[in-house]
Amino acid sequence: xxxxxxxxxxxxxxxxxxxxxxxxxxxxxxxxxxxxxxxxxxxxxxxxxxxxxxxxxxxxxxxxxxxxxxxxxxxxxxxxxxxxxxxxxxxxxxxxxxxxxxxxxxxxxxxxxxxxxxxxxxxxxxxxxxxxxxxxxxxxxxxxxxxxxxxxxxxxxxxxxxxxxxxxxxxxxxxxxxxxxxxxxxxxxxxxxxxxxxxxxxxxxxxxxxxxxxxxxxxxxxxxxxxxxxxxxxxxxxxxxxxxxxxxxxxxxxxxxxxxxxxxxxxxxxxxxxxxxxxxxxxxxxxxxxxxxxxxxxxxxxxxxxxxxxxxxxxxxxxxxxxxxx
Ligand SMILES: NC(=O)c1ccc[n+]([C@@H]2O[C@H](COP(=O)([O-])OP(=O)(O)OC[C@H]3O[C@@H](n4cnc5c(N)ncnc54)[C@H](OP(=O)(O)O)[C@@H]3O)[C@@H](O)[C@H]2O)c1
Numbered sequence: 371x372x373x374x375x376x377x378x379x380x381x382x383x384x385x386x387x388x389x390x391x392x393x394x395x396x397x398x399x400x401x402x403x404x405x406x407x408x409x410x411x412x413x414x415x416x417x418x419x420x421x422x423x424x425x426x427x428x429x430x431x432x433x434x435x436x437x438x439x440x441x442x443x444x445x446x447x448x449x450x451x452x453x454x455x456x457x458x459x460x461x462x463x464x465x466x467x468x469x470x471x472x473x474x475x476x477x478x479x480x481x482x483x484x485x486x487x488x489x490x491x492x493x494x495x496x497x498x499x500x501x502x503x504x505x506x507x508x509x510x511x512x513x514x515x516x517x518x519x520x521x522x523x524x525x526x527x528x529x530x531x532x533x534x535x536x537x538x539x540x541x542x543x544x545x546x547x548x549x550x551x552x553x554x555x556x557x558x559x560x561x562x563x564x565x566x567x568x569x570x571x572x573x574x575x576x577x578x579x580x581x582x583x584x585x586x587x588x589x590x591x592x593x594x595x596x597x598x599x600x601x602x603x604x605x606x607x608x609x610x611x612x613x614x615x616x617x618x619x620x621x622x623x624x625x626x627x628x629x630x631x632x633x634x635x636x637x638x639x640x641x642x643x644x645x646x647x648x649x650x651x652x653x654x655x656x657x658x659x660x661x662x663x664x665x666x667x668x669x670x671x672x673x674x675x676x677x678x679x680x681x682x683x684x685x686x687x688x689x690x691x692x693x694x695x696x
Pocket of ligand 1 (some may be wrong): 409410411412492496517518519520521522523540541542543546585586606607608609610611632633634635682685686687689
């Protein structure tokens with residue numbers, strides 16, 4: 371089968387199409403004939419050599435897939451050959467065939483294309499576990515989401531709105547802000563022109579945001595403490611700017627803030643299965659009703675993976691970039 375690996379760390383040019391044997395499913399695993407594989411920023415960090423696959427994960431890139439079940443390993447009872455599924459995988463998605471654990475796999479919601487399904491798992495699992503589990507966002511509260519136009523951001527805006535929150539998003543251009551508003555954001559802040567702390571204070575009558583989903587870090591960390599409401603929860607999922615910063619923690623103490631964070635990929639199959647179950651129960655019905663939908667920026671055939679990564683590197687995209695296999 372054709373698959374994509376990164377040969378040494380670097381730009382899109384290190385991405386190489388190779389021939390690999392079709393993997394055999396182990397206990398609890400299914401083999402999926404991949405039709406679509408979403409690209410995520412962590413793939414870029416892996417390509418650059420700064421995010422090695424966890425022990426046991428394949429060196430083939432790709433954290434999410436949609437396709438058809440073609441084989442099952444021992445004790446894999448949940449799915450049948452021929453069923454359309456989407457799965458969160460620890461690697462191996464940029465390929466014609468990919469293994470997935472049956473418990474980290476979801477049915478493709480009615481009405482969704484394979485391309486849309488392939489854009490769901492990584493962002494939906496991440497947003498659910500961080501905004502709703504760790505951040506405990508409740509109906510009537512305010513979510514501030516940085517990187518509102520990213521794959522993660524476009525998902526967070528839609529899910530938070532669907533669960534009754536007010537949403538403020540930050541993004542790097544007027545056009546991206548308009549897209550965030552079209553997805554449901556009540557307020558979008560062009561961070562290149564406007565101070566997000568002042569904008570959040572103004573939008574919340576001085577109260578601040580109850581939950582902040584942050585992928586930027588750096589000087590956003592003290593500014594998030596300023597933008598947060600009393601008893602606010604700040605959830606860190608990445609450090610696009612920097613993981614190191616000097617912070618005056620008195621604000622955290624005086625406001626009784628909770629600053630937490632998580633990474634998805636190294637978590638156990640069982641922990642990911644819990645998130646999968648919650649998504650199936652709470653979120654997939656909303657997707658079927660059309661109240662949440664992955665935003666597809668562009669699609670590229672597997673063979674054009676370098677161009678797909680170049681688009682993500684440009685940060686010009688809104689939503690998800692997806693690879694397709696023929
Ligand atoms: N912890 C986890 O489990 C987990 C899981 C998945 C993803 N993530 C992280 O979540 C973030 C979003 O992932 P994604 O796949 O949705 O990414 P994405 O679609 O590539 O979006 C990233 C966006 O962040 C904005 N940005 C702000 N500061 C930036 C900087 N210094 N460099 C580059 N971009 C910057 C850019 O938009 P603007 O034009 O608005 O600046 C860019 O479009 C990534 O950092 C990723 O590593 C974490």
